Amino acid sequence: MHLTAYHLRVEYKENPLGIDRLRPRLGWRLQSGLRRDVQSAYRLIVSSSREALLGDSGDLWDTGKVPSDCSQHIEYEGAGLTSGQEVFWKVMVWDREGRPSPWSEPAVWSMGLLERSEWKGKWIGLKSPHAPTHAAPKPAVYLRKSLQVSKPVRRAVLYAAALGAYELYLNGSPIGNGSLNPDWTDYAIRLQYQAFDVTGQLAEGGNGLGVLLGHGWYSGYIGMFGYQRYGRDPRIMLQLNVEYQDGTVEKSYTDSTWKASFGPLVATDFQMGETYDARLAFPGWKEPAFNDAEWRQAEVFYDYKGFLCGAVCPPVKPVMELSPVSVERKETGTYVIDMGQNMVGRLRVRLSGEPGTTVILRHGEALDENGNLYTDNLRLTRQTDTYILNGEEEEWFEPFFTVHGFRYVELSGYPDVLSTEDVVGVVLHSALPKTGTLETSHPLLNQLISNIEWTQRGNFVSVPTDCPQRDERHGWTGDALVFFRTACYQLESASFFTKWLTDLTDAQRPTGAFTDFAPFIPGGKTEHGGDMTYDHTASAGWADAGVLVPWMMYQVYGDKRILQEHYPSMIRWIRFLQEMHPRHIREDLPQYGDWLSIPETGGIAELRNVSSLSTTPYDVFATSYYAYSVGVLALVAEKLGRHEEAKEWAELKEDIMKAYQKAFIDGSGRIKGDTQSAYMLALAMDLLPEDQRQAAVERLLQLLEQRNWHLSTGIHGTRYLLTLLVEAGQEEAAFRIMMKETFPSWLYSIRQGATTIWERWDGWTEERGFQRAGMNSLNHYALGSVGEWLYRYVGGIDYDEPGFKRIRIQPRIGGGLESARCQYESIYGPIACSWQQEAGRLHLSVSIPANTSASIRIPLKAGQRIIESGRDLGLSEDLRVIVHEKDYCLLDAGSGDYLFRVEGEPRKSLAPIEGQVPYSR
Structure with a gap:
């Protein structure tokens, strides 16, 4: 396989929406079936339409052939970009022998709203009638609007900026997968907005747009400093830009015509927890045909005076689910749920019972000496969720805008039988890829x-x-x-x-x-x-x-x-x-x-x-x-x-x-x-x-x-x-x-x-x-900083040059360990190092991504020899000996997969191993 480009990204993200940098940086990874393969040149084509890109027309930017091994952090230098613009791009590379690759798969990004004047909406919400307390945080706000789409849609993008935390719905279905948008910033200075492509969710005819608005970090309990440190009541500004197939554009946005109400989420706080009264639910409130006559007019707030900028990193969202290892019923009638793992997120629980039955979930990291929930170390945080049943045959409860740290949950007030099948642990964090x-x-x-x-x-x-x-x-x-x-x-x-x-x-x-x-x-x-x-x-x-x-x-x-x-x-x-x-x-x-x-x-x-x-x-x-x-x-x-x-x-x-x-x-x-x-x-x-x-x-x-x-x-x-x-x-x-x-x-x-x-x-x-x-x-995590040492020295993967452009493979073998297997996804691609000691021999497997190089440090003793992929090291054309000392050999390697074996009885003399001469550039 010749050198090819893949994993195209813009500002560390694949096909991102809402980029607000005028000169975003582009990057890609390379793969090859050859050892020591590098990129000798590249050509980028950036186009204003998919059709132009497929026709190899870089009407925004065509770099031509650029002699360079650079494949990351290449700054866009094409024509000026405008708000909401879709930008399509691809890359071709040349390998070490000057042979061109096929074009990569197309990639795309879109620009955000680059000028404040392009935001046409108002900040809306509802002012809560009472101040928050630990036992009774303020309620969430429900907002909705019916919209008409009169003709076929080519593209629709929804922009959302909120002081608080929100979840969005279009025609009853969630928009996006974030759970605590937007990210926490100093709201007195800066607020991040999010962009969502809703083309596939928008229907011709009537559409219902719904917002559930919580307090998040903005007006909830924050840090050690109490409530409402940035503001008193949450608010949101939305703008839906619809491009029709006939070329016209229509914009819908939040204003005083939106309807608002308090509802079943009667108390919500990021730290303290939530109370949801299912008897107060609005069935169908997210749908276009919902009758909101009894809802009040949304309140319009003053404009936000800080910087409004596009989201930078992935949202906080559910990333995995855990099943409990046990659910134990105590003599008091309460249940103690053990997730088997100290986790961060919340529970999803299946319940049934009479209307008004109140179920309380208290979260903690440990149990005390009597097997009861230990919460002394929570200080003022309650980590308590409450659900009031509406009497349906089966009800599922999962909080919206709260996140708890826990392994154990005490569930009380539930008269029915609860089993492990009725409980799911939902793990949340910023959705960063595992590397x-x-x-x-x-x-x-x-x-x-x-x-x-x-x-x-x-x-x-x-x-x-x-x-x-x-x-x-x-x-x-x-x-x-x-x-x-x-x-x-x-x-x-x-x-x-x-x-x-x-x-x-x-x-x-x-x-x-x-x-x-x-x-x-x-x-x-x-x-x-x-x-x-x-x-x-x-x-x-x-x-x-x-x-x-x-x-x-x-x-x-x-x-x-x-x-x-x-x-x-x-x-x-x-x-x-x-x-x-x-x-x-x-x-x-x-x-x-x-x-x-x-x-x-x-x-x-x-x-x-x-x-x-x-x-x-x-x-x-x-x-x-x-x-x-x-x-x-x-x-x-x-x-x-x-x-x-x-x-x-x-x-x-x-x-x-x-x-x-x-x-x-x-x-x-x-x-x-x-x-x-x-x-x-x-x-x-x-x-x-x-x-x-x-x-x-x-x-x-x-x-x-x-x-x-x-x-x-x-x-x-x-x-x-x-x-x-x-x-x-x-x-x-x-x-x-x-x-x-x-x-x-x-x-x-x-x-x-x-x-x-x-x-x-x-x-x-x-x-x-x-x-x-x-x-x-x-x-x-602070004392967990030893993880760096484990990856660098036991796993053996480190950098010699910034960005892992040149890699250092240096496993240190000790502590009675017999083996280690390590992999790291660098920005240039996956690096792997695995070693095993067996019958006096050391086996070392190394993988180096294309367009990078590495120094490989192999521990050995005098008299031992190194075999690579079945051949004596001295016969390898892909490896060069840099240093040969008494207890290690240092090699220069290009990209590719290498399989080393160290064998032979150690000897006292330190003469060079035959065929392994010092590497000289």
């Missing part, structure tokens, strides 16, 4: 990988949240920073973090300080008494996400535009720190530091009073991140061609390093605090003179050995620990820590039945039970 899989020969390690993935799914709900169950659910920047690389291995996170980085820039204070969570929540006191404006700004390791996450986006996805767009905000942050700390030492204390670290000495008994603090001194921690961010900013500036600025930042990094060394390192090389994390940060962030690095590694090993190879790190130190040890040549130590099953360790929580990552190492221990309920989430 990575990793399976090893160790069952507990596999469970850890599963736990990390489930924790990411539960906390990637529009923004990267800290937890999905209690009254918080913030986009904490520190957690997102340490987890970013792990996140990208598991789910394709490019569009998700593109959106969130805009949230972070929107949140940046006028001083230049980044906030500690994004989106920002304006004004006022928290319900716990804190002042959020001052308590949650400029914290080291949190605010630094504004510099470090864009840089990692570039590394993982090759996205240079993300650097260009956020470079000014990075500069404002560093200038803020320069002005605040002219001596280059951060002393603005206290901060979070190495959050949730544990003492270097002592046992579980000491944890209750210290585990929410940092055991690494705050000034050491904060100054480390200050230096690190400045160093990364220098790299960003260099990448953007700002060489003088790069020099300025590099010199500032040097000054901070010198100040750090003078302030925190004593004559014996000990770092202030003498903690595991202090040494790790100094080593990982390049803060030590070269002649002190080895001493720091040795002291780190001493501290680990003193704790019998248990870690003491918080969320920041944990991310760097195992990576640093491997890179320092201490693989055995890294595996010893990884495979620990006693407290504190990753596998300890699994031994206690965890199916997600805990917020704290001691979320539950055999000696003390649950940690303090005030801050003890059992679904918190």
Whole structure:
């Protein structure tokens, strides 16, 4: 098979609707049956109609043959695009020998509404008569309109912008599959709208358009800060643009002629839960013929004054369903439902009974010692749904605009029999494609990988949240920073973090300080008494996400535009720190530091009073991140061609390093605090003179050995620990820590039945039970940042060049593992690395996508030989030896599938293996 293009995408999305970038970026993957195949040239055709595209007429843009191996992030440079325009495109490529491919399959995108003046509708809704409380959130709003379609339709697109959360219906059927549209943004600044192609749902004649409007993040309970932080009542603006086959266009939109009502969804809140009274339902309210004479006129609200922009990432929606592992009836008559997995979403339950029967569902992550639902760690969140039956023979209840974090559900008030067949767990999160899989020969390690993935799914709900169950659910920047690389291995996170980085820039204070969570929540006191404006700004390791996450986006996805767009905000942050700390030492204390670290000495008994603090001194921690961010900013500036600025930042990094060394390192090389994390940060962030690095590694090993190879790190130190040890040549130590099953360790929580990552190492221990309920989430991804290490070193897949254009295959084999199988869907295509030890032989299987190359590091010993696909390595024309050392061989490889076998008895001499000569370019 010759080189061909597939998987065409625009701004990371396949055939997207509502793109509002005037110069969107295009990309594609390549596949080939040949090894070392690369793209030598491409030709893009972009057309205004499908017919023109099929006729090879690029009336919008025809690049001609472009000599280039670039297949991602190609910016559109054709004719100007207009609102709502459909754009059709395809690509042809030439392979390494200059042979052209067939045209790819056609792809399409459509533009959004590019000018505010093109929105003709009004913001409509209903004002609720009462203020929300925990027990009684405000009701949802029902809106509807009958529309006439008089002639055959060529194309129909519905645009929706809402302050709140909505579900849309056309002629009784749902529009789209999102469940919490729109995404959470700082609504005081920015709101995303969505576009839906409804051509197939629109009928000639009468049509009924319905809206169910909830509160979402806009006017519901949000963060830790109570209700209505952005606004009091939800509202929506719709516009339906219909293009008829005769070429005419008709626009319908929301205005005062729409009808509105409150209805059976009598209380709804994202965190607290929902109450649905089925006796109040409006049968047929979504249909065109429904009699809405008793409904009132919709209220018209003031116009929205912020930025209105197209949706960036996939919506929050149901992504899978789970069946419960058990449904147990208690002596009290209540049921306890065990989903077998700590999940995020809601239940769908089948019920039957007398009208007015009230069924209550309470959600929690665990059971107490008596087998009852444990909810102490939810703080003020209720996570309670209520359904009032209307008396039909069979009724299904599933909430609309609420999301719960739970494994167990207590169902009460139901007199009938409930079985596992009556319950479905509906898992919701931002619908990001799965990119990575990793399976090893160790069952507990596999469970850890599963736990990390489930924790990411539960906390990637529009923004990267800290937890999905209690009254918080913030986009904490520190957690997102340490987890970013792990996140990208598991789910394709490019569009998700593109959106969130805009949230972070929107949140940046006028001083230049980044906030500690994004989106920002304006004004006022928290319900716990804190002042959020001052308590949650400029914290080291949190605010630094504004510099470090864009840089990692570039590394993982090759996205240079993300650097260009956020470079000014990075500069404002560093200038803020320069002005605040002219001596280059951060002393603005206290901060979070190495959050949730544990003492270097002592046992579980000491944890209750210290585990929410940092055991690494705050000034050491904060100054480390200050230096690190400045160093990364220098790299960003260099990448953007700002060489003088790069020099300025590099010199500032040097000054901070010198100040750090003078302030925190004593004559014996000990770092202030003498903690595991202090040494790790100094080593990982390049803060030590070269002649002190080895001493720091040795002291780190001493501290680990003193704790019998248990870690003491918080969320920041944990991310760097195992990576640093491997890179320092201490693989055995890294595996010893990884495979620990006693407290504190990753596998300890699994031994206690965890199916997600805990917020704290001691979320539950055999000696003390649950940690303090005030801050003890059992679904918190920060300590799951070890997933990055697992994919990179056990799975063996990493990048050598940004975007995985050049790949590094480097499995590290240890910890008693016998095998691992890893795959990662990079933007260039699937990468695979599988290894197995068998009868003294190592088998390694590698797959590299077309148009990329790789370095492959194969562990071996002197005297052993490498066989590739049945032939001696020296006979392979597709592989070149770069380095042959005493314990590994480093190869240069192009695309293709490779099957290696390492065999032979080790010998003492280190003479080169016959036929394997060093590779020279």
